[in-house]
Amino acid sequence: MKFTRIVSIITTLLIALSCCKIEKTSSSVPYTIKDGMIRFEVPQRAQGQKSLLGFKTAPMEKVRVGFVGLGMRGPGAVERFTYIEGVEINALCDLYPDRVASAQQILTSKGLPEAASYSGEEGWKELCAREDIDLVYICTPWQNHVEIAVGAMKNGKHVAIEVPAATSLKECWDLVNTAERMQVHCTILENCVYDFFELTALNMAQKGLFGEVLHVEGAYIHNLEPFWDEYQGNWRLDFNQKHRGDVYATHGFGPVCQVLDIHRGDRLDYLVAMDTKSVNGKALVKAKMGKDECANADHTITLIRTANGKMIEIQHNVMTPRPYNRLYQITGTEGFANKYPISGFTFKPENIDSDDVPDHENLNSHRFIPEDAKEALMKKYMHPIHKEVGEIAKKVGGHGGMDFVMDYRLVYCLRNGLPLDMDVYDAAEWSCVGELGAISMFHNSMPVEYPDFTRGEWNKIDGFDFAK
Numbered sequence: 001m002k003f004t005r006i007v008s009i010i011t012t013l014l015i016a017l018s019c020c021k022i023e024k025t026s027s028s029v030p031y032t033i034k035d036g037m038i039r040f041e042v043p044q045r046a047q048g049q050k051s052l053l054g055f056k057t058a059p060m061e062k063v064r065v066g067f068v069g070l071g072m073r074g075p076g077a078v079e080r081f082t083y084i085e086g087v088e089i090n091a092l093c094d095l096y097p098d099r100v101a102s103a104q105q106i107l108t109s110k111g112l113p114e115a116a117s118y119s120g121e122e123g124w125k126e127l128c129a130r131e132d133i134d135l136v137y138i139c140t141p142w143q144n145h146v147e148i149a150v151g152a153m154k155n156g157k158h159v160a161i162e163v164p165a166a167t168s169l170k171e172c173w174d175l176v177n178t179a180e181r182m183q184v185h186c187t188i189l190e191n192c193v194y195d196f197f198e199l200t201a202l203n204m205a206q207k208g209l210f211g212e213v214l215h216v217e218g219a220y221i222h223n224l225e226p227f228w229d230e231y232q233g234n235w236r237l238d239f240n241q242k243h244r245g246d247v248y249a250t251h252g253f254g255p256v257c258q259v260l261d262i263h264r265g266d267r268l269d270y271l272v273a274m275d276t277k278s279v280n281g282k283a284l285v286k287a288k289m290g291k292d293e294c295a296n297a298d299h300t301i302t303l304i305r306t307a308n309g310k311m312i313e314i315q316h317n318v319m320t321p322r323p324y325n326r327l328y329q330i331t332g333t334e335g336f337a338n339k340y341p342i343s344g345f346t347f348k349p350e351n352i353d354s355d356d357v358p359d360h361e362n363l364n365s366h367r368f369i370p371e372d373a374k375e376a377l378m379k380k381y382m383h384p385i386h387k388e389v390g391e392i393a394k395k396v397g398g399h400g401g402m403d404f405v406m407d408y409r410l411v412y413c414l415r416n417g418l419p420l421d422m423d424v425y426d427a428a429e430w431s432c433v434g435e436l437g438a439i440s441m442f443h444n445s446m447p448v449e450y451p452d453f454t455r456g457e458w459n460k461i462d463g464f465d466f467a468k
């Protein structure tokens, strides 16, 4: 064989190999790169596993709950549950017995019986083995959400997991596979989908006020400076120090995924992500942990394209001084909604400025509708869920009421044998974005294919809705 022919064969082989190579990075699931895109294999459903799309269980007269994790977040959940009818709080668990004891006081101060107490690293295992628990409510550090949730589901319990439900793609599949095998609910406790502006704007979007929604934005921009010392064992900074990507995406991501009917007619197709260098984060980990590097950026942006040609932008910044901001922005063919920093709506000029002569120098001509018109719209399109529990939610509180609405809906759906508002596929889709983004960044913002946790069933449900 001629030398040039041999060179040509070797070159072809090398190109073929480089188009489809296994990468060795720290990703939790192996991936290949093909046609300029990072791709994951979607694992087959194991025998006995069944889809949980639209999953419901027999109505429960009482929902018997056990809480795990009673730090800054957990006790508020215990308190909120005392206001919900049809609930029994049967067990409380934290690493530290004194945190369990103070949560018991929430119950006794309301004349409720004490719950069983568990503490230590593995106390949750005993809690999950109890016969009198239907739902395990998990408010622990991110690092042990999935271990506890999988353990609880293996005991046949339904689980509700604080955000993000999981920290990696592998953990997301663990949640999906265990829930499908055990045929139990696995929901994510994403409270922001129930906030007043978000739920009203979702209702308006579903009624077509924005036309076809093309682009949405969400964020978690919250300077956590006052909180870093409060997380038990420094778990949050420890996680950020080790992980790149949008590690706390769901407050911004969840609400806009509902607007776009994700896995109810549309599907997250692929993402690209980019971040800044770490400056404040790096200084913080040096000061608090004595480490020289911080993997997580001061500011991260992730862009996701859906199968139906929509675009989602999410941002994460917990490091620089900025006003709190979850963005929540909807751009449609007929209108626009924006929550932060100024909440308002915009519609086509002819719909709001009928008396104005068009003036191309007036940069305000495409402004938000007037405040009174906004208020009228907010009232007109108030979501039925807010009509039902909005007032009591504001009284009970929890981030202005949305936390109560979330807990109320969880119990309502279980007691009425309805599908939960957020299913295990939402939990996985919203939680894996951190690791997917990190992989994109590792490859200079290369596109990463979004795994389809429904395994091809994303188009079976016609639009997102809350079960009634």
Ligand SMILES: NC(=O)c1ccc[n+]([C@@H]2O[C@H](COP(=O)([O-])OP(=O)(O)OC[C@H]3O[C@@H](n4cnc5c(N)ncnc54)[C@H](O)[C@@H]3O)[C@@H](O)[C@H]2O)c1
Binding pocket: 068, 069, 070, 071, 072, 073, 074, 093, 094, 095, 096, 099, 120, 121, 122, 123, 124, 139, 140, 141, 142, 144, 162, 163, 164, 189, 190, 191, 230, 231, 232, 233, 399
């Ligand atoms: N949805 C929201 O608005 C919101 C707000 C705050 C926090 N969170 C989420 O809530 C979770 C907890 O956050 P936090 O701010 O309360 O943190 P935290 O550090 O204050 O509390 C975590 C608690 O879990 C306990 N814990 C740790 N390991 C445990 C184990 N093995 N068994 C039992 N308990 C264990 C700790 O002792 C601690 O009391 C996180 O997932 C966080 O992201 C959500």
